[in-house]
Amino acid sequence: MQSQNISDIIEKYLKSILADSQQVEIKRSEIAELFNCVPSQINYVINTRFTIQNGYVVKSKRGGGGYIRIVKVNLLDDSDVIDDLINIIGDEIDFNKAFQIIQSVYQEGMLTRRESNLIISSIDKRTLAFENRQIEKIVRARILISILNRLRYDD
């Protein structure tokens, strides 16, 4: 019923492989042919759905025998992870990126599902919609950073 665009379908395909193994290696043109799309669409899928915020690292090689490899990474020490994420966030951040960050923090086990949902509510577009589009992103970054910093210590 849902996700009828090719990008979502390709995403699901790749993630179904990643459910069983730590990484997946593809040949761009083969996947493009398999799903009847242009090769650059594979890049689009990777750039929008397999970012580091999402917990994936991508490596590729051109030329004969070229490939794209997507590796699922577990982030190591919580405190380092938090530093990295705060750096990624910077001074402003859009909702999609913020969502991905919360998602990966959740997957790290640093937030419960309920906590994640509450945070997502607090930073979503409707909540932070303003005349000034930039303020929205700035506020979102501040909230997120504040919460991540709060996760550095218990109670």
Added chain:
Amino acid sequence: MQSQNISDIIEKYLKSILADSQQVEIKRSEIAELFNCVPSQINYVINTRFTIQNGYVVKSKRGGGGYIRIVKVNLLDDSDVIDDLINIIGDEIDFNKAFQIIQSVYQEGMLTRRESNLIISSIDKRTLAFENRQIEKIVRARILISILNRLRYDD
């Protein structure tokens, strides 16, 4: 059997589907065509009849393969307490009042201690400090309301 305006008819149509399943996913333009109205009327119907107070959560995506999904959620018993709190908050709120509200929601057992602390981090004065003092309060009110609305239902 009165008031057969298009909005009511569309509402009934969607609710008849929701009588059988937990959610309905539509393509805005298709429904608009089906009922011979402009696409934005679908937004009107959703905004006026499928709100969280009524027990619906709406998610959508634009672009190719876009959709609008309406999900029926179980409202928890605290839903009218939440109504009251949202009224108290209004359009803006200072930190102290917000803190009290979170505290009482915590004492009601609707938030864990950790959740409360995360929320407080996200709305504290430093997080929301702005040139304009009023914006701070407005943002705080929005965040708080958004979180309270999220507490109306589980998962």
Added chain:
DNA sequence: TTTAATTTGACTAATATTGACTTTTATTAT
């Protein structure tokens, strides 16, 4: 009559798709 609800459409924003062109790497021919 006054107010609230509905309808409409022009404009905006987000997301996806496509393809021409570029860059990198490997292989083959000289």
Added chain:
DNA sequence: ATAATAAAAGTCAATATTAGTCAAATTAAA
């Protein structure tokens, strides 16, 4: 070894495909 060619993947901008917003116009209700 070196140069030419082939075989990948990358980039980027144009276009297409949705949904969202907002306010004016219209209609219904009080």
